[in-house]
Structures are given as structure tokens and as C-alpha cells.
Amino acid sequence: MEKPLVAxxxxxxxxxxxxxxxxxxxxxxxxxxxxxxxxxxxxxDAEWCGNAFTLVDTGGLELKxxxxxxxxxxxxxxVAIDTANVIxxxxxxxxxxxxxxxxxxxxxxxxxxxxxxxxxxxxxxxPDKLFEFYSLGLGEPxxxxxxxxxxxxxxxxxxxxxxxxxxxxxxxxTIKLAxxxxxxxxxxxxxxxxxxxxxxxxxxxxxxxxxxxDTEFLYKDQNYTIIDTAGIRKKKAVEEDLEYYSVLRxxxxxxxxxxxxxxxxxxxxxxxxxxxxxxxxxxQGKPSVIVMNKWDLIEKDTxxxxxxxxxxNEALKxxxxxxxxxxxxxxxxxxxxxxxxxxxxxxxxxxKVSTGQLNDLILDCVRANEPPSVNGKRLxxxxxxxxxxxxxxxxxxxxxxxLMHFSYKRYLENCLRxxxxxxxxxxxxxxxxxxxx
Numbered sequence: 001m002e003k004p005l006v007a008x009x010x011x012x013x014x015x016x017x018x019x020x021x022x023x024x025x026x027x028x029x030x031x032x033x034x035x036x037x038x039x040x041x042x043x044x045d046a047e048w049c050g051n052a053f054t055l056v057d058t059g060g061l062e063l064k065x066x067x068x069x070x071x072x073x074x075x076x077x078x079v080a081i082d083t084a085n086v087i088x089x090x091x092x093x094x095x096x097x098x099x100x101x102x103x104x105x106x107x108x109x110x111x112x113x114x115x116x117x118x119x120x121x122x123x124x125x126x127p128d129k130l131f132e133f134y135s136l137g138l139g140e141p142x143x144x145x146x147x148x149x150x151x152x153x154x155x156x157x158x159x160x161x162x163x164x165x166x167x168x169x170x171x172x173x174t175i176k177l178a179x180x181x182x183x184x185x186x187x188x189x190x191x192x193x194x195x196x197x198x199x200x201x202x203x204x205x206x207x208x209x210x211x212x213x214d215t216e217f218l219y220k221d222q223n224y225t226i227i228d229t230a231g232i233r234k235k236k237a238v239e240e241d242l243e244y245y246s247v248l249r250x251x252x253x254x255x256x257x258x259x260x261x262x263x264x265x266x267x268x269x270x271x272x273x274x275x276x277x278x279x280x281x282x283x284q285g286k287p288s289v290i291v292m293n294k295w296d297l298i299e300k301d302t303x304x305x306x307x308x309x310x311x312x313n314e315a316l317k318x319x320x321x322x323x324x325x326x327x328x329x330x331x332x333x334x335x336x337x338x339x340x341x342x343x344x345x346x347x348x349x350x351x352k353v354s355t356g357q358l359n360d361l362i363l364d365c366v367r368a369n370e371p372p373s374v375n376g377k378r379l380x381x382x383x384x385x386x387x388x389x390x391x392x393x394x395x396x397x398x399x400x401x402x403l404m405h406f407s408y409k410r411y412l413e414n415c416l417r418x419x420x421x422x423x424x425x426x427x428x429x430x431x432x433x434x435x436x437x
Contacts (some may be wrong), residue, residue, distance in 0.1 A: 180265030345424025
């Protein structure tokens with residue numbers, strides 16, 4: 001089951017980013033940074049009272065001109081509606097209700113999505129300051145101060161109350177493939193080529209994001225849904241909204257996918273934006289196949305593919321589990337192998353290791369390379385067990401979690417990967433302090 005997506009929407013200067021930073025900075029949230037990933041502070045995984053979710057800051061409704069007012073209000077609201085499971089609409093108690101708040105609220109009411117109304121900058125709580133916000137028709141407004149942290153707990157309790165009803169999709173035997181990448185990487189061409197294998201297309205339906213189209217098809221008696229997404233653009237100084245919108249839409253597709261097909265244009269090479277897109281997929285814990293497209297345009301010698309592999313592995317050090325394939329979506333070169341490779345990484349992401357085998361393996365790894373001591377104290381791993389799949393997740397019960405150094409955790413992960421085939425999927429190692437210690 002995927003984590004719910006909670007989107008923060010509202011006009012500029014109502015405190016969305018302050019709220020985002022407060023939640024992240026007070027360790028209410030759990031944020032992981034991966035080496036080599038250039039990340040904008042756009043979203044972060046968070047946890048509140050045992051409820052895990054992804055918090056998204058959509059940016060202010062900055063209006064470029066008076067004539068563009070409704071266009072931008074509508075665009076921002078629709079992106080939030082398309083991608084979010086729960087939406088927090090931020091307003092400002094100091095400036096009061098205005099027409100922009102009313103326009104967005106009207107759009108959100110029609111969406112049918114759960115909406116929680118936050119009235120921010122209410123440093124000194126007064127019910128009188130909340131009365132006018134009832135007119136938005138979004139239920140009870142929550143008076144908060146994002147700067148001081150007042151009222152945030154009640155707000156998050158309300159947000160989390162909607163998760164069970166709205167956030168999880170029913171299990172299906174259909175494998176969802178999200179095709180993501182920069183513009184002009186060949187995503188649509190690949191989708192068309194993959195659909196060519198199918199003799200009975202079931203249906204074409206609009207995806208949950210506006211620029212992602214879902215197409216169902218059948219291949220080797222297995223149902224698939226392929227999600228063709230808009231390209232994820234690099235942020236432009238003049239039109240930063242493009243980055244917000246494209247990332248939110250692609251993130252929505254990535255979150256609901258079982259496997260991500262990451263398209264990279266060989267003729268251009270591996271760019272910083274390609275690395276960022278891979279980082280989005282990695283952070284969501286999704287198995288993936290990296291498709292190096294336009295291989296037909298590359299002048300080759302006997303060492304060409306090795307050079308590309310070295311460059312790919314260097315750029316994606318944080319994804320040392322990658323499965324890659326060199327294809328031409330235009331000519332069809334090796335595209336017939338992509339679905340089988342996608343199935344392989346999906347099965348690897350669901351792989352289970354018995355508790356007995358896991359503990360034997362961890363014990364052997366520790367004997368071969370004991371963890372270093374810190375201030376005379378050494379990490380002890382008493383017990384290990386697998387706690388989840390997709391991605392494979394393992395809990396290590398230890399004497400002191402602070403003694404688990406990143407490098408030693410990576411060593412243990414490498415031991416797991418040598419013993420079991422987890423290629424194409426991230427794995428998670430979580431430390432928990434043993435009550436017996």
C-alpha cells in the first residue's frame with residue numbers, strides 16, 4: 001500500500017512553506033537524503049502518530065498578471081486535485097478571506113477529495129477570527145500558527161483521519177508501469193511500441209493525473225496498465241511553475257505504479273535532470289528499469305556499451321542496484337525485452353527471506369566484518385526479520401541504533417544483495433532498539 005499524498009495549496013504568503021519546514025524540522029517527519037540526488041524542497045516523507053504520508057508543498061499561487069489570475073488559480077488547484085489523497089487549503093487569519101481563497105475552495109469542493117481548511121497566522125487563538133472562513137463550505141476551519149507550532153497537532157490528526165478511506169487502492173492483478181523521463185526522451189514512442197505486442201487492447205482511460213494517460217493491455221496472459229507521463233522539465237528561472245506541475249504529475253504516476261520505466265536519451269547523455277528523476281523513483285521505493293533509448297543514433301565500437309555503463313553507474317551511485325537496457329523505441333531494438341525485465345524487478349521487490357535464513361546471513365556478515373566501536377561501545381545485532389515487501393524491508397534489532405553507521409548499514413545491504421537477487425529494487429534496513437538489551 002502506497003503512502004497517502006497530502007498537498008498544501010493556497011495563495012502566496014499564507015505560510016505553506018513555514019508549515020512544511022516546521023513539520024520537517026521538528027522531526028515529526030522522517031526525511032531521507034540519498035547521495036548524488038539533487039533535490040528541491042518540494043516534498044518529504046513524513047509520519048504522524050504512526051501514519052506515514054508524503055507532504056507536498058505546491059508553491060504559492062503567484063499571479064504573473066491580472067489577466068492570468070484565473071488561469072493560475074485553476075492550474076494550481078487542478079494539480080492538487082489530480083495528485084493528492086488529502087488537501088490542506090491554507091488561508092491567512094491576518095489578511096482575512098479573499099476572492100482567491102473562494103475560487104480555490106469552489107474547485108476543491110467539486111473534486112470530492114478530502115479537504116482540511118487551515119487558517120494560519122493565528123498566533124493568539126480567537127474563535128471570532130475563524131467565523132468568516134466557514135463561508136468556504138469546507139467544514140470546520142483549523143486555526144494554527146505554523147511559525148510557533150500552535151494547532152498543528154489537531155490539524156494533522158484531522159488529515160490522518162481520512163487516510164484509510166481515501167489513500168489506498170484495492171489490490172489488483174494488473175501491473176502498473178509508469179514511463180517517466182525528461183521531455184523528448186522517447187516515452188510515448190516506447191509506449192506505442194510496447195502496446196504493439198498486444199492483440200486485445202482493453203481500453204484507453206484518462207489517468208488520475210491530467211498529463212498521464214493510462215492504457216490497459218495484455219501481454220503473455222498478464223494484464224498491464226502503462227502510464228505515459230509528460231516529461232519532467234528542469235526548473236526554469238522564468239517559469240518555475242512548470243517544475244511544480246510536471247513533478248507533481250509525474251510523482252503521482254510514480255506513486256501509483258508497480259514498476260517505473262525510466263527513459264534516458266543516449267544521444268544526449270545522462271544529465272542532472274535524469275539523476276533527479278531517478279532520485280524521485282528511488283525515494284518512493286519503486287522497482288525500476290532504466291531504458292537507455294535512441295541507441296540507434298550512437299556511433300559504436302566494441303567498448304561503447306561499457307563506457308555508457310560506467311557513466312550510468314557513476315551518476316547513479318545511490319542506485320547501485322539498477323537494471324538497464326539499451327534500446328531504440330523508433331526501430332524496436334530490444335524493446336521486446338523490457339516487459340520481461342520489468343516483471344523480473346517487480347518479483348525481486350516482492351522477494352521474501354525467511355527469518356532463520358536472514359539471521360544466519362546477518363550473523364555470518366557480522367563475523368566476517370564486525371562493526372567498529374564508537375567511544376568504546378560496539379553495535380550488537382540481536383535479531384533480524386523481514387517486515388515488508390515492495391520494497392523489501394528488514395528490521396534489525398540492536399542494542400543502540402545510534403551505533404549503526406551508514407557505511408556499515410550499506411555493508412549489510414550489500415551482503416543481502418549478494419545472497420539474494422534484489423536487482424532493480426531498493427531495499428530498506430531499519431534499526432530498532434531491542435527491549436532485551
